[in-house]
Amino acid sequence: MDTVESQPKAKEKINANLVVGVLLIGSFVALLNQTLLVTALPHIMADLHVDTNKAQWLTTAFLLVNGIMIPTTAFLRKDSQPAVFIWLRCCCLPSGPFWQRWLPILPFCSPDGLSSPQAPGL
Known part of the structure; x- marks a missing residue:
């Protein structure tokens, strides 16, 4: 009888x-990302027609989503x-236009709130 024992x-x-080097580089890139967002606040405010407080909340939400999605993706x-990961991304990508179309209609994302101005025809 032939038995094969599995070796650990x-x-x-x-x-x-x-590991420390990778963590330092990742921290630097995250800090750089945050710094660049702060300098872009006037442009964000002008493009989305929001005040400073709402623009800061938008950038905070963006950074929080990045902080969650980067480790989740890894x-x-x-x-x-x-192949499964690529197909998952390809299936999730078309959901962007859906959220862009329907998110301003939701009550917690009214046009005077955090969402962009309503698109014509809504």
Whole structure:
């Protein structure tokens, strides 16, 4: 009788300096992203026709979504097949126009709130 015992995989040694370096670079890019958004506030306010308070909330929401989606994307890429991940992205991409069309109608995103001005024809 032929039995094959499974050998536990040897743990890969993680380079602590590399991990710290990646974290430092990621923190720098996040800080740079936030700084660039702050300098863009006047343009955001003019384009969306909102006051300073609402523009700051918009940039805060953007940064929070980035902070959630970046690790989530890394987790999904690590634990799923590349083809599945690509198909998931391709299926989610067309939902953008749907949200752009219907989000201003929702009561919590009225045109005088955080959403952009209503599109003609709504």
